[in-house]
Structure formats: structure tokens, C-alpha cells
Amino acid sequence: MDLPALTWGMLLDIAEWVIRAGALVVIPFRRKFTAAAWLLLIFFLPIPGLLLFLMIGQPRFPKGRIERFELLRPAFDRVTKALSASKPDQPSAVAAFCEKLGLFPATAGNQVELLDDYDAALGRLVADIDAAKERVFILVYIFADDKTGCSVIDALRRAVARGVDCRVLIDPIGSIHWVRGTIDKLCAVGVNTRRTLPLRLLRGRTRRDMRNHRKLFIVDGQIGYAGSQNIVDKNFRPGVTNRELIARCTGPVVTAMEAVFLGDWFLETGTQPPDGIQLPAPSGDAVLQLLPSGPEYPLEGFETLLVWQLHQAEKRAIIATPYFIPDQDVIAAFRTAAARGVEVDLVLSKVVDHPIVNLAQRSYYEALLHAGVRIHLFDDYLLHAKNVSIDGKLAIVGSSNVDLRSFQLNEEVSLLLYDTKSVADLEAIQRRYIETSIALKLDEWVRRGHPVQVLENLARLVSPLL
Structure with a gap:
């Protein structure tokens, strides 16, 4: 027999107060700025707030992804050991600390150009892809199949025709408006393409709000780009024109960039990075260091x-x-x-x-x-x-x-x-x-x-x- 409506209401009230009390016990232990917002949401909307907290309240990757990341440690250690030969004579305290944060040391013997002309920067990338002889790796948050994106896809098509190994990692949420069209076009020209952090609801659940926001472009292990530049028309939002900054680098730091790409490639495909490491020759006087970050690292x-x-x-x-x-x-x-x-x-x-x-x-x-x-x-x-x-x-x-x-x-x-x-x-x-x-x-x-x-x-x- 059904319980009277009053009893159901009482049970709902009790459940909501239990949730509020539990939130007061659990959430403050996180000691994060976000705790107050979660407490406020749960106190006003206990059941929806709890469900939302369980979905996105803890910034953690699935256990399987963390375990796979740990399997990358030997590969990253090999890269760190190889890069250590290019360390500056007197590395700074900042460099030593950032090596602990992101695993890779600072290296001397690099050259860097800072490119803040949006179209010119993408033009340089296309030119570098057209000169590629062995491999082109692209990891990007937004890759559109608009005019700008198609110019890069065409360059990749030409590279594949020359026998160049071309791989692309695209974030499916960052590229949500274009991801199907972009992947179809890349695969049609022979580019090995994967989504980063693809959305899953059950086993190995991946949260929609935890994304791969990196932008790295690596050509032949000799040239690397890092910065804020996506592969999309600069005015892809109506009434908004983007201004970006990206660094084009040559020298040993490119090996660290390639290691980050190959690590992310392994996380999505299971393909381990190669054992052999060949550092680029010194190309300048710049001292550079790559600092990757994310939920799998011990500190922000x-x-x-x-x-x-x-x-x-x-x-x-x-x-x-x-x-x-x-x-x-x-x-x-x-x-x-x-x-x-x-x-x-x-x-x-x-x-x-x-x-x-x-x-x-x-x-x-x-x-x-x-x-x-x-x-x-x-x-x-x-x-x-x-x-x-x-x-x-x-x-x-x-x-x-x-x-x-x-x-x-x-x-x-x-x-x-x-x-x-x-x-x-x-x-x-x-x-x-x-x-x-x-x-x-x-x-x-x-x-x-x-x-x-x-x-x-x-x-x-x-x-x-x-």
C-alpha cells in the first residue's frame, strides 16, 4: 500500500536535511574556493545539487586514465634524462621547481619566435607542414573545418601524400561545432585522428567539463609551437575577432613538446611512445622549459x-x-x-x-x-x-x-x-x-x-x- 502523501513529503524533507548535513561534513574538507559555491547550491537545491556534485564536484579523471598516465613515467623519465644533457650551466630555482611540477627540465640551445599575428602564425605552420619529411603531430582544443582549418587539412593531405606520419588529437567539446566535419575530412586524406577525453557515461566515465585545452604543433621533432592559438578562423564568433600569441621553437625543448603529445596519444590509443630519443641540434641561445599541467599531476x-x-x-x-x-x-x-x-x-x-x-x-x-x-x-x-x-x-x-x-x-x-x-x-x-x-x-x-x-x-x- 502506498504511503500517504504527507509521509512522502516528510521522507523528502529528511533526505534533503541529511544531504545538507553530509555536505557540511564532506565538502569543507576539500579546502577549495569552490567549496562555498557547492555548499550554497546544495543547501538551496539538495537533491539536484548532490547529483551535480557527484557528476562534476571532484576534479578527477577516471581511475583507468590515472593508471595509464602512471605507465607513461618510464617514457617521460627517458625524455628527462635525454634533455638533462642540454640543461643550462646554472639552472634557476624556478627551473628546478618546474621540473618537479611538470617532469621536464629547462634546456639551453633553443630558438624561439613569438608570433602574435593570427593569420601569419597559421601561415608559418602550413609552411612547416609543407616542408615536413617524417612526422607532423597536432594537439589542439579547437580544430574547425572552416577556411582556416581546411588550409591546415590541405597541408596535412599533401604531407600524407609524401609519406609523412600525420596525427591529430582534437578536443571534442572545444571543437563541438566542427568535430564531425573536421575528423571526416582529416580521415579522408589519411590523417590518423583521435578525440581527446571522449565523452563516456558509464565505464571509464569522462566528464564534459574536464578537457584537453593544450595547443601543441610539432613537425619532424625539430619545430614546435606552443601557446593559445587554435586552428579556426579568427572571427569564428560573430562580432568577435581573436588576438593570439604562440611561440615557434626549435632546439631541445621540442623533444619535451613531442613527449607531451605522444603521452596524450598513448592515453587515447594505447600506443606507447618509442624508446629511442634523438634530440634536435642546438639552434640558438634561448633557455626554455615546457610545463604540462592537469588533474593527473600532483599540484596545479x-x-x-x-x-x-x-x-x-x-x-x-x-x-x-x-x-x-x-x-x-x-x-x-x-x-x-x-x-x-x-x-x-x-x-x-x-x-x-x-x-x-x-x-x-x-x-x-x-x-x-x-x-x-x-x-x-x-x-x-x-x-x-x-x-x-x-x-x-x-x-x-x-x-x-x-x-x-x-x-x-x-x-x-x-x-x-x-x-x-x-x-x-x-x-x-x-x-x-x-x-x-x-x-x-x-x-x-x-x-x-x-x-x-x-x-x-x-x-x-x-x-x-x-
Whole structure:
């Protein structure tokens, strides 16, 4: 016999309070900025909140993927040992720490070009593919089958016809609007193509929000690209034109880039990286280091490095990022650096492609401006480039945003530049960002309307879930 409706209501109330009590016990142990958002959601919507937390509340890959990553350790160790022969004579403390974070050492004997012309950078990639003799590896978040994407597909077609081994890894969520068409076209011309972190609902479940956000292009093990550049038309969003930055490298660091690609290829295909390692010949004076990061690594690599270096900064720090959803450690590092007299410049984009994310990040501006951080809004383009410079001694170019998604959920990769010339080259680009940006003024910012502030704070409440 069915229980009376009142009894069902009482059971539902009891279940909801049990869920709330359990959340108070379990979630604070995570000691993350996201804990407050999860508690708020579960207290207002206990059952939907619990289901959502079970689905995406813990930034972990499936057990099988973690086990496969551990199988990569011998291959990564071989690469590290080979690269150690190219270490600079006096590696810095930063380089030693980042080797622990991301496994690969800093290497001397590299050459690096910083390319911030969107079309020209892709033109260089096409030219390098057309000159390839052995292999072309591409790992990218967005690969569209639009005009830009087809130009790269055509170059890969020509390479395959020459007998070049061409492989592509595409994130299916980043490329969601194009992934079927792109993969069909790549496979039709003989390119070995796989999805990264393909979505699975049951066995080996892969979460939709944990993505491979890396951008790496490697040609013949001699040329490597790392940065923010995707393979898509620069104005693929209506009314938005992207501005990017990518580093084209030659020298030993390319071996680390290839190792990251082959590691991700193994995770998706089961094909182990080859045993033999042949380092590229020295090609310049740049000292470079690759720092991969992601949920399978013990620490949030890019965030850990950024926070540490902001606390270590003595004169100036410039950070450019399109998305800025920091946690308390990052906010404290910004404010502390500014309080110590460090010139801290944060370059963000005035052009917006994710309005809710933009509202959330705007909620942080007032506190940062009060602390003395200078905020610049880049005009005309969506500044999608992600880069950092500290004291003229360290520069970072990569795929990581200054947000919780890049810190905790995404597979990312950063290129660290240590030599004076390379750092100065990035600083020159960053100065051009600032010159063409609108500087936020505290007295003007605090006068924005109260309705806007309410929307910003509401967006901030859910920002850990964005």
C-alpha cells in the first residue's frame, strides 16, 4: 500500500536535511574556493545539487586514465634524462621547481619566435607542414573545418601524400561545432585522428567539463609551437575577432613538446611512445622549459608557479589572460605584490565572448584596484593570448587562463622563457597590449550602477561552476 502523501513529503524533507548535513561534513574538507559555491547550491537545491556534485564536484579523471598516465613515467623519465644533457650551466630555482611540477627540465640551445599575428602564425605552420619529411603531430582544443582549418587539412593531405606520419588529437567539446566535419575530412586524406577525453557515461566515465585545452604543433621533432592559438578562423564568433600569441621553437625543448603529445596519444590509443630519443641540434641561445599541467599531476602547476612568482616579484609583473576567475591564493598574491610596491599590470579583454564569465571576473576588479593592481581592458579584439612576465627574468606563454578551470580541470601546457632576450620580446608585446588598452580607474569603477554590481556578485557565486 502506498504511503500517504504527507509521509512522502516528510521522507523528502529528511533526505534533503541529511544531504545538507553530509555536505557540511564532506565538502569543507576539500579546502577549495569552490567549496562555498557547492555548499550554497546544495543547501538551496539538495537533491539536484548532490547529483551535480557527484557528476562534476571532484576534479578527477577516471581511475583507468590515472593508471595509464602512471605507465607513461618510464617514457617521460627517458625524455628527462635525454634533455638533462642540454640543461643550462646554472639552472634557476624556478627551473628546478618546474621540473618537479611538470617532469621536464629547462634546456639551453633553443630558438624561439613569438608570433602574435593570427593569420601569419597559421601561415608559418602550413609552411612547416609543407616542408615536413617524417612526422607532423597536432594537439589542439579547437580544430574547425572552416577556411582556416581546411588550409591546415590541405597541408596535412599533401604531407600524407609524401609519406609523412600525420596525427591529430582534437578536443571534442572545444571543437563541438566542427568535430564531425573536421575528423571526416582529416580521415579522408589519411590523417590518423583521435578525440581527446571522449565523452563516456558509464565505464571509464569522462566528464564534459574536464578537457584537453593544450595547443601543441610539432613537425619532424625539430619545430614546435606552443601557446593559445587554435586552428579556426579568427572571427569564428560573430562580432568577435581573436588576438593570439604562440611561440615557434626549435632546439631541445621540442623533444619535451613531442613527449607531451605522444603521452596524450598513448592515453587515447594505447600506443606507447618509442624508446629511442634523438634530440634536435642546438639552434640558438634561448633557455626554455615546457610545463604540462592537469588533474593527473600532483599540484596545479601553472597556478602554483604564478602564485609563487607573484610573491617573489620585486619590480614588475604583467599578466595577460582572457578569463580571470581566481581563487583566494591568486587574489592574495596579486594584492600582496602590489602592496610591496611591485608594479602589477593585469591585461584583460574588453571584448567579451562569455558574458556570465565576464560578469564574474568583473566582481574582482574593485578589490584589486583598491590594492594598487593596474587593470587594462584590451580594445577592438578578444585578447585570447595567455602570458606572464616577471621582473624581466621569467616569461610564460601557454594555454592556461587565470581561472579555476585551467587550474584544476583542464589539461594545459605552458612554455617558460628564461633568457633575457626572450623575456624582453614578450614584454614588448605586452607593452603594446597596454598601449592599446583602456585603463580602469578606481573612482570611475566604483560608480558603476548597483544593478550591475548585483549581477556581478551573482555570477561570482556560481563562478566555480562555470
